[in-house]
Amino acid sequence: MSYNDALAGRCSLPGHIYHLTVCTRYRQPFFSDWQIGRLVVRELQHVQAYLDVQSLAWVLMPDHLHWLIQLNETTTLARTLHVFKGRSAKTANHYLGRTGGLWQKGFHDHAIRQDENLQQVARYIVANPIRAGLVRRVGDYPLWDAVWL
Template identity: 60%
Template sequence: MPYPDALAGRSSLPRQIYHITICTHQRQPFFANWQTGRLAVQELKRLQDERQAESLAWVLMPDHIHWLMQLSESASLTDMIRLFKGRSARIVNMSLEREGRLWQRGFNEHALREEEDIRHIARYIVANPLRAGLVNRIGDYPLWDAIWL
């Protein structure tokens, strides 16, 4: 049964797989430095450790993140994204000695349908740095992961 979510028009489906996209505030390339990006990645891993969601694949680009994840049985999608954005903003801002918004308001989500090929979507996600011309081989890009490695 879906749980009503804090934002109108959204619902959280337990165990649902979502493709999440979150952009930085004004598309600023906060994560062009991979060391800064690792701080945000720590917060993805923390959510998994807290059993909020299971990360299936993700890539942190200089100005946005793509995240393929499965929501836990008890987590709210909006609350979990709010936690990620708040925690990562706090630690990244501290590291960059700045204040202000790190992420744009809101996020985009796509709840995968049963017939969609999860591995195909994961390959699309992790290939973002290749399509953006940031690297010639995905192995050269430091801010991505997938469970199928």
């Protein structure tokens, strides 16, 4: 467990699966512009490869991200989100011609228990745009992915 995780009361367990939620600063809908969303998705994919964490499912909503992720043996939740937030903020701010925070401080995490159906959690995540009234079908929303395709 890292120092930052300990301060936040978090325990990052290697190999464990977590549902993470990260909100934009002041819940600003930066990613209503899908071009910005695609830039952030590229950073999400970079962080996945760089830290060797496995993305199982994710959806980038206009003002937040849901991410189902499995940690590896060497990284923590805090490190993963620190790298992602930093890289994505730099990229999005450059595109937007702005400076300052893109994401709220902190994040919400839910450790997936053994009795939870992982694919059901993934379906809940990718169906967020439907529940928000943004689209009628998951396939109509461009900013999501899941390993079960």
